[in-house]
Amino acid sequence: MIGTDGTAPERPSxxxxxxxxxxxxxxxxxxxxxxxLRGVSLTISRGEFVxxxxxxxxxxxxxxxxxxxxxxxxxxxYTLEDIxxxxxxxxxxxxxxxxxxxxxxxxxxxxxxxxxxxxxxxPLLYSSTTQKxxxxxxxxxxxxxxxxxxxxxxxxxxxxxxxxxxxxxxxLVNDPxxxxxxxxxxxxxxxxxxxxxxxxxxxxxxxxxxLLVTHEPDIASFAKRQIVFRDGKIRSDRPTTDPRVASTIxxxxxxxxxxxxx
Amino acid sequence: MKLMNIxxxxxxxxHRNKMRSFLTMLGIIIGVAAVIAMLAIGQGAQFSVEQQIxxxxxxxxxxxxxxxxxGGVHMGAGSATxxxxxxxxxxxxxxxxVGLVSPGTRAGGQVIAGNLNWATGIEGTGPxxxxxxxxxxxxxxxxxxxxxxxxxxxxxxxxxxxxNLFPEQSPVGQNVRIRNVPFxxxxxxAKKGQNAMGQDQDDIIVAPYTTVARRLTWYPYLRQxxxxxxxxxxxxxxxxxxxxxxxxxxxxxxxDADDFTIRNQADLATAATATTDILTILLASIASVSxxxxxxxxxxxxxxxxxxxxxxxxxxxxxxxxxxxxxxQFLVEALVLSLLGGITGILFGVVGSSxxxxxxxxxxxxxxxxxxLSFGFSIAIGVFFGxxxxxxxxxxNPIDALRYE
Numbered sequence: 001m002i003g004t005d006g007t008a009p010e011r012p013s014x015x016x017x018x019x020x021x022x023x024x025x026x027x028x029x030x031x032x033x034x035x036x037l038r039g040v041s042l043t044i045s046r047g048e049f050v051x052x053x054x055x056x057x058x059x060x061x062x063x064x065x066x067x068x069x070x071x072x073x074x075x076x077x078y079t080l081e082d083i084x085x086x087x088x089x090x091x092x093x094x095x096x097x098x099x100x101x102x103x104x105x106x107x108x109x110x111x112x113x114x115x116x117x118x119x120x121x122x123p124l125l126y127s128s129t130t131q132k133x134x135x136x137x138x139x140x141x142x143x144x145x146x147x148x149x150x151x152x153x154x155x156x157x158x159x160x161x162x163x164x165x166x167x168x169x170x171x172l173v174n175d176p177x178x179x180x181x182x183x184x185x186x187x188x189x190x191x192x193x194x195x196x197x198x199x200x201x202x203x204x205x206x207x208x209x210x211l212l213v214t215h216e217p218d219i220a221s222f223a224k225r226q227i228v229f230r231d232g233k234i235r236s237d238r239p240t241t242d243p244r245v246a247s248t249i250x251x252x253x254x255x256x257x258x259x260x261x262x
Numbered sequence: 263m264k265l266m267n268i269x270x271x272x273x274x275x276x277h278r279n280k281m282r283s284f285l286t287m288l289g290i291i292i293g294v295a296a297v298i299a300m301l302a303i304g305q306g307a308q309f310s311v312e313q314q315i316x317x318x319x320x321x322x323x324x325x326x327x328x329x330x331x332x333g334g335v336h337m338g339a340g341s342a343t344x345x346x347x348x349x350x351x352x353x354x355x356x357x358x359x360v361g362l363v364s365p366g367t368r369a370g371g372q373v374i375a376g377n378l379n380w381a382t383g384i385e386g387t388g389p390x391x392x393x394x395x396x397x398x399x400x401x402x403x404x405x406x407x408x409x410x411x412x413x414x415x416x417x418x419x420x421x422x423x424x425x426n427l428f429p430e431q432s433p434v435g436q437n438v439r440i441r442n443v444p445f446x447x448x449x450x451x452a453k454k455g456q457n458a459m460g461q462d463q464d465d466i467i468v469a470p471y472t473t474v475a476r477r478l479t480w481y482p483y484l485r486q487x488x489x490x491x492x493x494x495x496x497x498x499x500x501x502x503x504x505x506x507x508x509x510x511x512x513x514x515x516x517x518d519a520d521d522f523t524i525r526n527q528a529d530l531a532t533a534a535t536a537t538t539d540i541l542t543i544l545l546a547s548i549a550s551v552s553x554x555x556x557x558x559x560x561x562x563x564x565x566x567x568x569x570x571x572x573x574x575x576x577x578x579x580x581x582x583x584x585x586x587x588x589x590x591q592f593l594v595e596a597l598v599l600s601l602l603g604g605i606t607g608i609l610f611g612v613v614g615s616s617x618x619x620x621x622x623x624x625x626x627x628x629x630x631x632x633x634x635l636s637f638g639f640s641i642a643i644g645v646f647f648g649x650x651x652x653x654x655x656x657x658x659n660p661i662d663a664l665r666y667e
Contacts, residue, residue, distance in 0.1 A: 070580065070660045091584045098582020109577050109664065113278055123581035125267050170581065 017177060017209055018044040018067070023076035024232075025062050036062040038232040039076070044211070046177075049204040051220035051240075052213045054229035061182070063229065064213050068101055068180050069093045081177055098126050102171025106183035108163045110155045116142060116166045117151045123174045141169035145199050161192035168199055178209045185219050191253055197222040198246035222246060272595045275567075283599060286563045289556030290603025290643065291610060294636045296549035298611025299618060301632035304542025306625035311538050315531040321361075321494040322394055323501060325353075325487040325508075328521035344521045345484040349511060350388075353489060356507055359500035364388035364488040367471050369478040374439040375427040382423050384440060384467045386474030387488070392451075394490045402434040402449030405470050413472040417445040420466035421453040438467075443477045445469060497526055550639070556603065557643035564596050564651035575655050576663030589656035596648020597641065604640025608633055 025037040037059045044050060054060040065071035066078060069085055070093075078085045081100060088096065102123075103109075110119045120138040129137070142151055145165040155163050164184060171179050181200070185193035201222060204210050212223055220226050221244045228236045276283040327344045350365040367386040372379055385391075389406055392398065405416050417438065424433050433447045445467075454463040475481060491500035501524050512521055568575070575588055612628055619626040 065661055068580070070664075091586075094579065094582050094584040094587075097580060103580050105664070109573065109580075111574055111577060114274075122578065125271075126578075126582040126584070126587060174582075 016043040017046045017048075017081065018042075019077075019079040021077045023063075023066065023073050023078060025059075025066065025071070026074045035232055037066075037073070040232075040234055041076075042227065042234065042237065044178075044209065046209055047204070047207050049200070049210045049222075049224045049243075050212065051223035051226045052211065052229065053215060053217070053220050053226060054235075055215065058229040059232040060213055060229045062232075064180060064182055064211075067178075067211065068103060069096045094126075098123055099174060100177040102174065102176035102179040104164070104167050104171050104179065104181040104184045106186040108155070108160075108167050108187070110163055110166055110170075112155055115152045115154055116147060116158070116169075119155070119166055120170045120173050122170060127174065137173050138169070141173040142166070144172060144203070145169045159192070160188050161195050164188065164192075164196050165199060168196070168203075172203070172208070176208075178211060179203070181210065181212045183214055184212065185214065185216070191250075193219065194246050194249050194253065198250060201246050268590055268594050269598070271591065272598050275571075275595055276598060279567075282563060286559050286599055287603035287606065289559035290553070290600050290640055291556075291607040293549065293553030293556040294604050294607025294640055295610035295614055296552050297546055297636045297639070298608055298628065298632055299614045299626070300545035300549040301542060301635075302611070302615035302626035302628045303618065303624060304538065304545050305627040305629055305632070306619065307541060308535055308538035309627050310625050311534045312531065315527060315534060320527055320531065321491040321497055322527050323489040323491065323497065323504065324525045325489060325504065326523045326525065327483065327485070328519075328523060343483040344512060345487060346482075347484065349508060350484065350487045352507060352511060353487065353504055357500060357503040359491055359496040359503055361490045361492040362390040362394050364391040364394055365471050365484050366391070366486045366488055367475050367479060367481065367483075368485045369441070369474055371441040371478070373423065373427065373467065375433070375436065378427050378429075380423055380426045382420075382465050382467055384417075384469060384474055384478060386471030386479075387468050388471060391468060391488065394488050397454060398452045399449040400452040401432065402447070404449055410470045410472050413470060413476050415443065415445045415469075415473055415477065416448045417467050417469040418449040418451055419447055420451050420468075421464040422462055423465060423467055424450045440467070440469075441478055445473075501526060553636075553639060553643065557600070557647040560596055560599055560644065561647035561651060563599075564592060564648055565654070567595070568592060568651045568655040571655075572658065572663050572666040575658055576660055576666065579658070579660035580664060585656040588658075589652045592652035592655050593645065593648050596652065597644040600640045600644030600648070604637055607640070608636060611636070 020043070021041050023037055023040040024035070027034040027036060040059075040063065052060050052063065062071065066073050069080075069088075072093075073086055076086075080096065083096070085093070085096060097103075111122070117135070117138045120141050121134050124134040124137060139148070139151060142148055145168050147162060147165050147169065150158060150162060150166075153162075155166070158166065164187075168179075168181075168184075171181075179200075184200075185196055188196060197219065200210055200212070204224075210223075212219070214220050221240055223240055224243055225237070225239050227234055325345065347365055350363050353360055354363040364387050366388075369384040369386070370381070371384065372381050373384075388410060389404065392404055399418060400421075402418070404418055405414065408414075409416055417440070419427070419433055419438075427433065427438060428436065434449060436447050437444050438447055439445070451464065451466075451468070456462060471484070489500065489504065491497040504524060505520065508522055509518075509520065514521065575583075578588060578591075615626040615628055618624060
């Protein structure tokens with residue numbers, strides 16, 4: 001199973017998965033300095049399911065980009081698996097993204113005219129794997145998100161929920177330390193949203209750390225911990241009292257027109 | 263990323279835009295085909311010129327008498343009365359690098375056979391003339407040393423002369439009258455065709471030089487001496503030996519100018535090939551312009567492709583592609599375009615050249631060099647024009663690329 005099949009890199013037992021101290025990010029927009037983050041400190045442990053909330057402009061996207069090693073902080077330190085990411089070069093960051101981070105985006109961001117399995121194999125192309133190994137791992141990842149029967153479908157032959165599940169499979173295929181999901185339900189209807197959250201909850205139960213950025217309190221309530229950003233700072237950080245369980249909700253929801261099967 | 267995977271994804275990317283990839287390649291195909299065809303035409307021209315010159319014999323030296331000088335007025339090469347039979351015999355005897363020697367004189371005139379007549383040049387030569395000029399007799403015989411000694415009135419007709427004077431019968435054994443002197447035809451020369459200057463080399467009658475001098479020109483001096491060196495490599499040694507010998511025989515002191523001129527075919531060949539070289543370079547450079555235009559086409563389409571696929575680049579970067587992975591990917595795509603175009607272009611160029619030589623009756627030669635050159639050029643164009651777009655892609659910021667609409 002994903003995350004527990006022994007191929008995962010050796011992880012240090014002491015300390016936290018993510019440790020962030022006094023993180024700040026300033027953009028220079030012409031003459032104006034924009035302070036997107038103004039000193040954020042937090043830690044995330046292995047196996048957590050964290051929702052990051054906040055209105056647009058609150059700094060949550062910037063925070064997400066830095067966490068995903070797509071951007072570097074202006075000040076402060078970000079340690080992922082005991083590696084201080086802020087000091088790494090562009091290529092080293094690419095390798096961290098490849099090995100330790102899985103992304104799920106709002107717009108799915110799948111390669112068009114490329115089959116589901118090839119999309120899932122993409123991260124493995126940039127690490128040293130054999131073709132056979134690549135194929136097996138991609139199939140396992142697709143099975144883990146319930147798409148074992150859609151392996152050779154193209155994105156335009158899949159529904160939005162299915163496409164997002166392909167994206168989740170792609171995020172999982174490299175056995176990342178953390179899955180970062182940026183508004184993963186933003187383009188989905190309510191039922192499909194719950195379905196995707198169900199996938200995340202199942203993965204989290206298997207021990208995968210998930211960090212979810214959303215502005216919908218409904219979606220955030222599926223996570224175990226909720227952090228709210230405002231004006232570049234953390235406004236609140238608290239465990240979810242009684243998180244919602246997606247699988248239970250799905251059973252209660254009326255089935256809509258077999259959307260999954262087109 | 264392994265090379266095989268890069269190649270597979272490059273082919274896929276190009277396959278996704280078949281028409282566009284084909285049109286881009288077409289620029290390179292036309293450019294390469296043009297370069298191959300133009301080089302083939304140029305090389306063909308050069309080859310035929312070289313062949314015509316070597317048909318004269320590349321180890322041949324022509325010794326001409328010097329210019330006569332009367333009161334400071336030069337009369338033109340060959341006008342002086344400085345070359346004699348004895349000079350020719352001495353060259354044969356005393357120059358070790360000289361193989362064969364044929365003394366020569368020349369007359370012009372009307373030739374009559376029966377009720378037909380023809381104006382042509384009469385070449386007085388020695389018996390070795392044919393071997394020096396690498397020529398053969400097609401029918402009959404050639405004259406011998408004996409004929410030279412006794413100045414026999416025999417002659418051998420060039421093909422053109424034979425065809426004009428004896429259209430219906432074999433001339434061998436017949437008589438012709440040259441300036442009213444009867445000559446017996448003993449042979450016909452093989453057809454030689456035009457020389458490098460376009461003159462018909464078969465419009466000629468050859469006869470013993472002694473006969474021509476005594477019966478036709480009444481001029482005791484030689485107009486030229488034709489000499490062959492023992493090998494093409496010995497030609498300059500032979501030239502030096504002849505110069506020394508003739509200066510000594512003509513009693514020239516150190517400061518006197520030569521009273522004779524030695525021409526060799528190699529000089530002529532050099533001049534002629536220089537001309538065709540210029541032709542080849544000219545044709546090839548015109549063709550390379552189209553290759554350059556093809557390259558710009560590749561750059562253009564790669565830039566469009568990078569812009570179109572900005573989001574794809576962002577996705578690849580987010581899952582761990584490094585800058586150099588992206589750079590290689592786009593560079594390989596450009597290379598595949600230019601290489602496929604180059605190979606197709608070579609095929610078209612080869613086929614096109616043979617079509618040209620078939621239709622225009624123009625010799626074309628495709629050398630390995632021209633194929634290697636165009637192949638190398640297409641690789642260079644792929645790298646050169648592919649690099650800028652590829653670098654542009656590799657330098658994209660992953661966040662901006664992911665957000666690109």
